[in-house]
Amino acid sequence: MNAGHGILGRRLFATMTSTPKRVPIPKHGVDYRNTIVLAPMVRSGECPSRLLALKYGADLVWGPETIDKALIGTTRHVNPITNTIDFTRLSSNGAKNPALSHDQRESIIYRLHPEKEGKRLIYQIGTSNPETAVQAAKLVAPDVAGIDVNAGCPKPFSTLGGMGAALLKTPEKLCRILKALVEEVGEPHEIGISVKIRILDTPEATKDLVTQLCDTGITGLTVHCRTTPMRPRERAIRDQLRMVADVCREAGVACLMNGDVTSRDEALGLMSEFGADGAMIATAAETNPSVFRPKYEGGEAPWDEVVKEYITTALEVENRFGNAKYLLGQMIPGKLPIYKAMTSAKSYTDIVKTLGHEIELGAMAADVDQRLEIGSFEKPKLTKAERKAATKAAAKQAELSKDTPQLVTAAGIKRKADAAQLDMPPDIAQEQAPASVPERASVLSI
Numbered sequence: 001m002n003a004g005h006g007i008l009g010r011r012l013f014a015t016m017t018s019t020p021k022r023v024p025i026p027k028h029g030v031d032y033r034n035t036i037v038l039a040p041m042v043r044s045g046e047c048p049s050r051l052l053a054l055k056y057g058a059d060l061v062w063g064p065e066t067i068d069k070a071l072i073g074t075t076r077h078v079n080p081i082t083n084t085i086d087f088t089r090l091s092s093n094g095a096k097n098p099a100l101s102h103d104q105r106e107s108i109i110y111r112l113h114p115e116k117e118g119k120r121l122i123y124q125i126g127t128s129n130p131e132t133a134v135q136a137a138k139l140v141a142p143d144v145a146g147i148d149v150n151a152g153c154p155k156p157f158s159t160l161g162g163m164g165a166a167l168l169k170t171p172e173k174l175c176r177i178l179k180a181l182v183e184e185v186g187e188p189h190e191i192g193i194s195v196k197i198r199i200l201d202t203p204e205a206t207k208d209l210v211t212q213l214c215d216t217g218i219t220g221l222t223v224h225c226r227t228t229p230m231r232p233r234e235r236a237i238r239d240q241l242r243m244v245a246d247v248c249r250e251a252g253v254a255c256l257m258n259g260d261v262t263s264r265d266e267a268l269g270l271m272s273e274f275g276a277d278g279a280m281i282a283t284a285a286e287t288n289p290s291v292f293r294p295k296y297e298g299g300e301a302p303w304d305e306v307v308k309e310y311i312t313t314a315l316e317v318e319n320r321f322g323n324a325k326y327l328l329g330q331m332i333p334g335k336l337p338i339y340k341a342m343t344s345a346k347s348y349t350d351i352v353k354t355l356g357h358e359i360e361l362g363a364m365a366a367d368v369d370q371r372l373e374i375g376s377f378e379k380p381k382l383t384k385a386e387r388k389a390a391t392k393a394a395a396k397q398a399e400l401s402k403d404t405p406q407l408v409t410a411a412g413i414k415r416k417a418d419a420a421q422l423d424m425p426p427d428i429a430q431e432q433a434p435a436s437v438p439e440r441a442s443v444l445s446i
């Protein structure tokens with residue numbers, strides 16, 4: 001073509017020859033383009049769920065939203081039994097001084113498997129403040145491929161704190177958070193920062209918001225195609241999707257679509273129909289993570305096959321039993337008698353027996369039960385008076401061993417931190433931590 005035909009010709013020539021703009025993907029980050037990913041899900045997106053999604057072909061996985069304040073103050077441990085990295089804190093269970101409490105526990109606030117998911121894991125943060133967001137994100141940045149800000153949760157526990165969907169109403173604050181994360185976490189650690197939003201009431205308002213967000217240095221944006229008041233059972237609205245994808249493309253930011261995407265094959269069709277760079281799947285993957293497997297590799301697997309894989313993975317990473325049981329409740333069809341039997345299980349041993357996998361998984365289940373102190377390994381509960389006495393003894397021991405960094409158990413036995421880590425009790429307290437709250441999750445409609 002002749003590029004000398006006036007300004008119009010030059011513009012056309014420039015358009016035809018220029019490569020599309022792309023925000024550079026940092027060295028340790030990942031490009032969300034051409035990916036079908038597991039959505040962030042409180043409770044349903046814990047370590048074994050993510051590992052299973054990856055096994056069945058998810059390209060990337062999001063961890064459950066974890067609030068910045070829950071992560072700040074945690075200690076990073078490498079767990080040699082499960083090969084996971086655990087961010088833990090001493091839980092107080094209401095005690096004034098948790099270090100002296102008889103029932104102190106190491107609560108796992110966040111667990112990841114560096115070898116199997118590290119380079120494909122995105123940490124989702126709940127925050128309403130640039131300083132605390134940066135402080136928390138710095139702790140996990142070396143272990144993940146990206147940090148994503150949750151700006152879509154409509155539940156009061158999130159919005160009342162100015163987090164989640166409340167950030168959609170304070171775009172300047174959301175942009176400050178993203179810019180701070182880009183400059184103080186993304187750049188030094190060479191990982192990407194992204195955001196997950198919902199659509200607003202009008203295309204104009206959404207366009208204005210997305211334009212501002214794309215100007216913060218983020219590498220990716222997920223749009224959940226529902227407005228904040230919409231319930232999960234209401235069909236996703238895709239009217240604004242092409243516009244959002246276009247704004248992102250113009251700015252060089254990858255755009256993931258979310259909302260009622262149910263399989264990899266469907267995702268590919270929707271991406272090409274609406275111009276999105278990738279797609280995110282939540283509830284369909286919660287019920288059956290094999291939705292990530294393409295048809296030509298077998299497509300969706302039967303529930304019993306997936307359930308067996310899930311139990312095996314949950315045992316490998318010694319997942320909290322309550323969480324594993326909850327997930328099984330999503331995967332096993334509710335109308336089957338086996339579902340009811342599963343709900344009364346008190347240990348992994350019970351579960352593998354109920355589901356008929358005793359021969360292959362029985363020994364492993366018993367080992368994990370023992371380490372988690374559940375089922376027949378559950379310790380007898382202390383009476384109130386015994387608890388008081390044990391706390392007193394622990395305080396006394398702590399006073400005696402002030403100079404040595406040891407943990408003092410209820411029985412007054414001193415354990416070095418390493419030993420305590422190998423012998424973690426069931427993580428009940430995490431269920432009460434803001435990072436992963438079951439009663440919230442059970443009514444969640446983010």
Ligand SMILES: Cc1cc2nc3c(=O)[nH]c(=O)nc-3n(C[C@H](O)[C@H](O)[C@H](O)COP(=O)(O)O)c2cc1C
Pocket residue numbers: 039040041042043044063064065124150151152153196224232258259260261280281282283284441444445446
């Ligand atoms: C159990 C559950 C937990 C969720 N937790 C989160 C979360 O932590 N962060 C978030 O941004 N969205 C969360 N969501 C919303 C999903 O990521 C997703 O946006 C929504 O379910 C729509 O996708 P879907 O139609 O594929 O289910 C959650 C959804 C469910 C069902």
